[in-house]
Amino acid sequence: MKNESNPGLQDDVRVRQAIDSVVQAVRGGGSGSEEIQSLLVLVSQLREANQNLVLAAVKAQVQRETAEARNRQQNEFLAMLAHELRNPIAPIGNAASLLEKITAAHPLLPKIQGVISRQVSHMARLIDDLLDASRITSGKVSLEKSSIAVNEVLNRALEVVRATIDQRRQQLMAEPLDTEVMVEGDLIRLSQALSNILVNASKFTPEAGEVSVSMKQQGDAIHILVRDNGIGIEPELLPHVFELFRQGPRTLARSEGGLGIGLSVAKALVEMHGGRINVHSMGRNLGSEFTIVLPVAQSGPPGTAGAEPAPLTASSACRRILLIEDNPDTGATLQLLLELSGHQVTVALDGLSGVSLAKDGSYDVVICDIGLPGLNGYGVITQIRQHLERRQPYAIAVSGYGQPEDRARAINAGFDEYLVKPVKTETVLGLIAAQDAV
Known part of the structure; x- marks a missing residue:
């Protein structure tokens, strides 16, 4: 044959x-x-x-x-771009937090502070979406799954979109489930997927318009429905709305904003959880409907994977903090925020100076940037850990790089926590306050 x-x-x-x-x-x-x-x-x-x-x-x-090689170069470029963009965002965010503490000094300060905070959050979100799109296409996104309540996913997503809704004076209606229903998934990533859909709905809905999100269980699946009464989707665009960088017709003003990434990221994240996203629109100016379908978890209590530190705003004890940061604006603004919360802060502008200060062993907390001149953050924490054998400070790494491997490297080097710029002051204070119970 x-x-x-x-x-x-x-x-x-x-x-x-x-x-x-x-x-x-x-x-x-x-x-x-x-x-x-x-x-x-x-x-x-x-x-x-x-x-x-x-x-x-x-x-x-x-x-x-x-x-x-091109894919590696693209990922490296995007990571570097994110780092360079996050560095100037960090002091701007810190300055906005400082303004929040003195808003009573002038009637216009609350409005100014709100504008800065919203725009910093918007910029940070665009950077995160850009990096997530790159990581998803290269298969580098990993999920930390546990059994989580669907209502918690909704609450997290609403927190993210609330400022956008309020800014556009829109009405947001949310209908959580009456009973606790669990899904197997990554709380942060599922919340991100839903918030991306909600932000998209708000973006393409006129001011004073309506956006609603409701949930219901059908058999062994949860259906999350997001509706808006916005500009709708043309029939020829409908099959392509989840494609990367795909956008509908824009005005010259580009008032809607965005990079055409959010929906693509949302679809990929939902599918990584074994779910799907559907979209429906009757056409121009007739609104849109997005439906997220997720499988119900078989069993298991609520998990804690992906949980963030408690957003405590003050510590019951004054801590001596060594802040190692080569960006003078970032260092100065974060120092002020920490001192306003009752802590004593010493600032070093490079790694070698930071190690020299840390060797007296009198610091409770070390907050250290990774990208430092002379000696980087990994080298700093290695030398601190080796020199201080008895009294080890709690060490927080701060960086503009947000890849999982960056966090793993920092933890392996000796840091206790890794935060990506722009860092929320509440998160830093919460980590410091948590040491009171240690």
Whole structure:
């Protein structure tokens, strides 16, 4: 039986047949010259074909390696871009937090502080979406799954979108489940997916419009429905709304904002949880409906994976804090915020100076940037841990890099916690306050 799927075997058969023809011609008393010539032609054709196959294989390998190199370069560029953008955002966010503490000094300060805070949050969200899109396409997003309540997913998402809704003077109606229903998933990532859908609904709904989110259980699945009475989706765009960087028609003012990433990230995250997202719209100016469908968890109590530190705002004890930060604006504003909360703060502008100050062993907490001149944050914490054998400070790493491997490297180096810029003051104070019970 011929093996049609193996070209190499077929070529071997053709060569043997040609050789047999030469042998039979010679045995029959002929010269076999015609048969030999045919054999030589066949061998030449096979050699050329083999060379073409080798060249094609080499070309395919080069293309694969080129694509992989471009993907690595893209990921490295996006990570660096995020780092460079987060660095100036950090002191702006700190300054906004400082303004919040003195809003009584002038009637316009609350409004100014609100504008700055909202725009900092918006910028940070755009950076996160951009990085998440890159990580998802390269398969680098991992989930920390546990059994979580669907209502908690809704509450987290509402916290994120509330400022956007209020700014646009829209009405937000939320209908949580009457009973506790659990899903197996990553609380942070599922909340991110739902908040992306809600932010998109708000973005394309006029001021004073309506956005609603409701949930219901159907069999072994939870359906989360997000509706709005906004501009709707044209029929020709409807099949493409979840494509990366795909956006509908925009005005020259681009008042809606965004990069065309949020819906793509939401879809990918929901599908990673074994769910799906559907979208429906009757057309222009007729609003939109997005439905997230998630499987109900089989069993298990609520988990704590992905839980954030308690947002405590003050510590019951004054802590001596060493802040190592090479950006003077970031260091100065964070120092003021910590001192206003009752702590004593010393600032070092580079890694070597930070290690020198830390060696007296009198600090309770070390807050250290990773990207420092001379000696980076990994080297700083390594030397601190080695030198201070008895009294070890609680160490918090702060960085503009937010990849999972960055956090893992910091923890392995000796840090107790890793925070990505811009860091919320409440988060830092909560971590410090938590040490009172230690």
